[in-house]
Amino acid sequence: MARYTSTIDPVHADGTVCSHRRTSTGKPTQPGCSGRHEFIATCTGNGCTWKKTDPQKTVLEVLRDQHLRSHVTMPAPTTC
Ligand SMILES: [Zn+2]
Numbered sequence: 001m002a003r004y005t006s007t008i009d010p011v012h013a014d015g016t017v018c019s020h021r022r023t024s025t026g027k028p029t030q031p032g033c034s035g036r037h038e039f040i041a042t043c044t045g046n047g048c049t050w051k052k053t054d055p056q057k058t059v060l061e062v063l064r065d066q067h068l069r070s071h072v073t074m075p076a077p078t079t080c
């Protein structure tokens with residue numbers, strides 16, 4: 001059974017993932033870091049290349065959940 005994993009990462013203005021330490025508001029605290037510009041959500045697994053960016057992490061969490069649900073084939077409810 002295929003497994004899909006989705007991650008949400010902060011990214012710099014140039015699109016590279018920011019793995020630096022930042023303040024809670026996304027301000028840079030380390031040299032070489034331009035601070036958090038927005039977030040990127042990516043899905044990996046079984047050739048899926050879904051990705052979305054948004055300045056708001058909560059927006060991406062909703063989109064990510066919707067996307068992951070699209071990978072799940074829900075069994076049809078059986079009613080007698
Ligand atoms: Zn950074």
Ligand SMILES: [Zn+2]
Binds near residue numbers: 004049050067068071
């Ligand atoms: Zn996916």
